[in-house]
Amino acid sequence: MWNARRKSRGLTALIALNVLALxxxxxxxxTPDSFAQTRARGTYVATSIHQKGSEADLVWIVNETTQEMVxxxxxxxxxxxxxxxxxxxxxxxxxxxxxxxx
Numbered sequence: 001m002w003n004a005r006r007k008s009r010g011l012t013a014l015i016a017l018n019v020l021a022l023x024x025x026x027x028x029x030x031t032p033d034s035f036a037q038t039r040a041r042g043t044y045v046a047t048s049i050h051q052k053g054s055e056a057d058l059v060w061i062v063n064e065t066t067q068e069m070v071x072x073x074x075x076x077x078x079x080x081x082x083x084x085x086x087x088x089x090x091x092x093x094x095x096x097x098x099x100x101x102x
Contacts, residue, residue, distance in 0.1 A: 042064065042065040062089070
């Protein structure tokens with residue numbers, strides 16, 4: 001008798017878990033999709049330079065598609081890559097073409 005009650009309780013728990021899993025699956029499928037921000041595939045160029053007065057070299061990375069440039073360097077003390085600077089080259093080029101008043 002004890003064994004039959006134990007099997008019945010296990011079957012009830014299994015059915016409850018299946019209903020819960022089915023409900024979770026339904027919730028995931030019926031909720032609206034979220035769309036990640038997409039970005040055009042970039043073409044990159046990278047070069048390194050030696051920075052005067054510093055032991056660490058800089059690496060300049062240019063994304064030719066978005067016309068953005070970042071400069072990064074390795075920090076031995078923290079054992080990590082640090083961002084050094086950012087420029088939007090498209091904006092800089094447009095600023096050069098804008099007429100200036102004297």
